[in-house]
């Protein structure tokens with residue numbers, strides 16, 4: 001009797017071959033097939049797993065589409081388009097006149113010694129540029145912010161941002177924000193390379209927070225015989241002459257005429 005109680009039962013083994021296994025396998029396959037059939041027969045019933053996720057994907061694709069979307073422009077430029085107005089602004093003694101002189105020399109190969117007002121030059125087959133130096137009074141700033149296509153904002157790197165720069169940026173906010181490019185000057189006053197690169201980086205980030213992330217910033221690293229280095233001026237000039245300008249909504253709805261007298 002004792003012996004019988006201790007007898008171990010054989011554990012169940014799944015059949016891998018033979019008629020029973022075949023039958024089971026067939027059943028399993030059929031089940032999967034049936035499910036697939038249902039998906040094929042009625043695909044719409046299986047498209048949406050989660051309404052929330054679906055909504056999110058939809059919004060995301062719409063966002064991406066919207067970002068790519070550019071409103072088509074009507075080409076209103078007359079046969080001979082007006083010159084592009086470039087305003088050079090910055091605190092006193094930052095190098096505004098020097099920069100205008102260098103740019104004019106870069107485009108025309110002619111030297112101007114003294115500048116008494118707006119200067120218009122031809123920079124390409126279809127482009128003329130008018131350079132205007134911005135005086136440091138609020139009226140000039142307001143007037144120029146309204147007509148400027150591009151603002152070259154000069155910043156003295158040895159000093160940093162000054163009141164005039166912020167004032168001008170604030171004025172731009174309410175008078176149609178023109179394109180703004182920064183230009184760092186007085187970079188030769190740094191003797192130490194490490195402080196130079198640190199300052200450049202700091203000013204770049206500050207400029208980005210003031211204007212917009214990724215705004216273009218040029219560096220003019222010192223002077224040769226009273227002029228900026230020709231390669232740097234050339235790069236800046238090239239950038240300006242190929243730049244594309246989209247009409248600003250503010251400027252098209254508030255038209256001003258620039259009179260040079």
Ligand SMILES: Nc1nc2c(ncn2[C@@H]2O[C@H](COP(=O)(O)OP(=O)(O)OP(=O)(O)O)[C@@H](O)[C@H]2O)c(=O)[nH]1
Pocket residue numbers: 090091092093094095096097098099185186187188189220221222223226
């Ligand atoms: N070392 C150095 N000197 C510079 C630099 N940029 C300009 N300067 C000098 O700064 C002085 C002033 O330059 P300007 O071009 O007359 O400056 P500005 O902004 O037109 O001055 P205002 O018209 O009086 O506001 C000149 O003597 C230049 O030689 C620079 O990057 N490095």
